[in-house]
Amino acid sequence: MAKLSTWVATIGDWLSLRLGASGQPSDGREYRVPSNAISWSYVFGSATAVVLLLELVTGLCLALVYAPSADNAWESLLYLNYHQPLGWYVRALHYWGSNFLVALMIIHLLQVFILGAYKYPRELTWISGVLLLILTLAMALTGEVLRFDQESYWDLAIGFALVGRTPLIGGFLVHFLMGGPIIAGATLARMFTVHVLLLPAAILALTGLHLLMAYRLGISEWPMPGRFVNRDTYLANYRDQLARDGEPLIPNGLRNDLFFAAIIILAVIVTSAILGPKGPNGAPNPSIIRTRPHPDFYFLWMEALMGLLPSWLDTPFAFLVLPLLVLGLIALPLISPIGERHILRRPLSLVIAIVALTVLAATTWLGTSDPWSPHMDAWSSTPTPADYLKGRTPLEIQGAILIQSKQCRNCHALGGAGGMRGPALDNTATRLTRNELIRQILQGGGNMPAYGKALKPAEVDAIVAFLMTMHPPNEPPAHNSARPAGLPDTGG
Amino acid sequence: MSESPELAPSDPSLTADNSRRSFLLRAGLFLNAIALTVFAVPIVGYLLAPMRRASFLKWISLGPVTGFPENQTRLAVYSNPFRLPWDGSTADIPCWVRRLTGDSFQVFATNCSHLGCPVRWFPESELFMCPCHGGTFHADGARASGPPPRGLYEYPYKVVNGELWIKAGQMPVMSLSEA
Numbered sequence: 001m002a003k004l005s006t007w008v009a010t011i012g013d014w015l016s017l018r019l020g021a022s023g024q025p026s027d028g029r030e031y032r033v034p035s036n037a038i039s040w041s042y043v044f045g046s047a048t049a050v051v052l053l054l055e056l057v058t059g060l061c062l063a064l065v066y067a068p069s070a071d072n073a074w075e076s077l078l079y080l081n082y083h084q085p086l087g088w089y090v091r092a093l094h095y096w097g098s099n100f101l102v103a104l105m106i107i108h109l110l111q112v113f114i115l116g117a118y119k120y121p122r123e124l125t126w127i128s129g130v131l132l133l134i135l136t137l138a139m140a141l142t143g144e145v146l147r148f149d150q151e152s153y154w155d156l157a158i159g160f161a162l163v164g165r166t167p168l169i170g171g172f173l174v175h176f177l178m179g180g181p182i183i184a185g186a187t188l189a190r191m192f193t194v195h196v197l198l199l200p201a202a203i204l205a206l207t208g209l210h211l212l213m214a215y216r217l218g219i220s221e222w223p224m225p226g227r228f229v230n231r232d233t234y235l236a237n238y239r240d241q242l243a244r245d246g247e248p249l250i251p252n253g254l255r256n257d258l259f260f261a262a263i264i265i266l267a268v269i270v271t272s273a274i275l276g277p278k279g280p281n282g283a284p285n286p287s288i289i290r291t292r293p294h295p296d297f298y299f300l301w302m303e304a305l306m307g308l309l310p311s312w313l314d315t316p317f318a319f320l321v322l323p324l325l326v327l328g329l330i331a332l333p334l335i336s337p338i339g340e341r342h343i344l345r346r347p348l349s350l351v352i353a354i355v356a357l358t359v360l361a362a363t364t365w366l367g368t369s370d371p372w373s374p375h376m377d378a379w380s381s382t383p384t385p386a387d388y389l390k391g392r393t394p395l396e397i398q399g400a401i402l403i404q405s406k407q408c409r410n411c412h413a414l415g416g417a418g419g420m421r422g423p424a425l426d427n428t429a430t431r432l433t434r435n436e437l438i439r440q441i442l443q444g445g446g447n448m449p450a451y452g453k454a455l456k457p458a459e460v461d462a463i464v465a466f467l468m469t470m471h472p473p474n475e476p477p478a479h480n481s482a483r484p485a486g487l488p489d490t491g492g
Numbered sequence: 493m494s495e496s497p498e499l500a501p502s503d504p505s506l507t508a509d510n511s512r513r514s515f516l517l518r519a520g521l522f523l524n525a526i527a528l529t530v531f532a533v534p535i536v537g538y539l540l541a542p543m544r545r546a547s548f549l550k551w552i553s554l555g556p557v558t559g560f561p562e563n564q565t566r567l568a569v570y571s572n573p574f575r576l577p578w579d580g581s582t583a584d585i586p587c588w589v590r591r592l593t594g595d596s597f598q599v600f601a602t603n604c605s606h607l608g609c610p611v612r613w614f615p616e617s618e619l620f621m622c623p624c625h626g627g628t629f630h631a632d633g634a635r636a637s638g639p640p641p642r643g644l645y646e647y648p649y650k651v652v653n654g655e656l657w658i659k660a661g662q663m664p665v666m667s668l669s670e671a
Contacts, residue, residue, distance in 0.1 A: 158624070160663065161603065161608030164665025182582070187582075307624075407614050449636030
């Protein structure tokens with residue numbers, strides 16, 4: 001019992017310092033910020049808050065018209081786009097605002113990470129900030145669902161397929177989240193409740209806490225190499241610095257913030273007015289299977305990782321690696337609460353930031369072109385380049401026709417057009433010998449299905465004959481170097 | 493913390509063995525525990541209602557077998573038997589019906605076994621192809637290539653009086669592999 005009360009007291013002290021301690025010197029002058037914190041690097045937090053307000057106002061407006069019911073939601077979006085005066089504009093503001101919000105939050109997080117501002121006594125400010133980022137991403141995800149169209153339906157299906165892989169309880173979890181056995185009315189009602197009631201309440205509460213702590217503890221001073229954060233001296237030093245050369249928050253500390261926030265809001269407005277709202281695309285009818293779901297911008301990295309990781313790594317990544325990474329991000333200030341703040345004195349942090357940013361940027365960029373997805377219509381919509389057919393034998397031309405009609409082009413490009421799931425066929429003959437081509441077509445392998453059952457021997461002959469012409473004029477086709485030169489590379 | 497004697501209660505009615513106030517406190521705690529339980533149990537039950545059964549499966553008719561030519565694979569759409577009146581078109585669930593010969597069928601879910609995207613049937617190459625990550629399946633639903641960890645989800649079927657019935661009703665995911 002005594003042990004428990006000591007624990008409670010320790011936690012209470014820890015909390016009350018972060019929530020209650022004041023970084024302001026007690027000389028009774030106006031609220032001050034460190035003069036070296038008046039910088040363009042410090043404007044992202046306030047801009048994030050302003051865009052959050054924009055999301056709140058536009059979201060409230062949308063909720064006045066939107067019908068959160070599976071049989072009407074899509075029509076109500078069309079109504080907003082085409083009938084409700086300025087409905088398209090408010091939808092656009094809400095959509096583009098959310099893009100700006102996520103981007104600003106990530107920049108803000110990066111800025112705080114690089115400046116080492118998450119260290120004592122601002123640990124809880126960082127933790128609440130990371131939680132806000134997670135909640136905002138949850139808002140983005142559920143918001144995408146409320147845009148209840150074909151894409152949103154299949155994005156949900158992908159999400160639930162992933163949840164359904166949870167060991168043991170996956171099935172129950174999927175039914176609980178869907179509110180029934182299929183993605184339908186109950187699912188949309190759930191997502192609406194989460195997006196419009198639960199998450200906004202949590203986000204507002206956490207934002208209040210976040211801002212309160214930022215205000216009470218004060219804006220962190222610009223980091224200096226060699227100046228350590230020390231639990232015993234930090235707050236006293238900070239107060240001294242403010243007393244020595246602090247500047248009043250109003251107006252000096254707000255000047256840059258005001259300017260930047262206005263630019264951001266204007267940027268959201270201009271983007272929305274020019275580009276308009278996103279979707280809705282096709283009706284949320286699962287029986288229309290001619291579709292290719294794509295997540296919104298913020299989750300393209302996830303899609304890319306799911307497309308690029310070997311399939312046996314999908315589940316461990318989603319259920320083990322990702323939660324651990326998020327946990328590490330939350331716990332960062334508890335792992336390194338004191339010490340150097342300057343980024344050049346924190347080489348590991350610098351490397352982690354660069355690697356994380358590179359992975360995020362590269363996977364997002366790949367996600368926009370999704371080379372791992374077949375182009376489902378390429379076989380009937382992208383013709384064989386005419387140059388590849390000039391002066392060919394009838395057998396070779398028959399092969400070219402088969403490459404179209406057997407859907408090869410869905411995964412293989414010719415002349416730069418077609419799927420990129422498999423290698424482009426333009427120079428195939430320089431890479432594979434005749435026998436290797438036959439084996440690859442019949443048996444598949446390396447992400448290619450075996451076509452042995454779907455092709456007659458004569459058809460394989462024709463396809464291989466065409467593929468053997470796929471080499472530059474001045475470069476001969478590949479040959480089996482185990483055979484003496486001059487002998488034809490046929491037979492086993 | 494209360495070791496100093498002047499902090500000890502001087503009013504004898506506040507001592508621990510004073511039965512009335514301590515009874516009231518205990519009774520208050522006890523009543524609150526009961527009230528909370530009585531309040532919470534139905535609420536939890538309400539929230540868990542979608543999980544009241546482990547699987548949602550019913551026999552559903554896909555119409556007369558004559559609608560499915562032999563040696564072909566066709567898309568069929570059924571109305572989910574567990575639909576709610578406000579589900580709209582989301583309860584129109586598709587499936588791939590492959591008729592081999594006579595009463596011999598295979599009925600597959602359209603959801604890819606990788607991440608649930610809708611697979612498309614290509615009769616020319618006799619493959620199901622997934623638009624998302626390029627998983628492919630053979631005509632019999634077996635995995636052909638790509639990231640899917642298994643073949644297509646298959647529904648149990650029966651033919652009664654010339655009508656094709658399948659046992660379905662829930663979206664197939666990995667841990668509900670009975671489709």
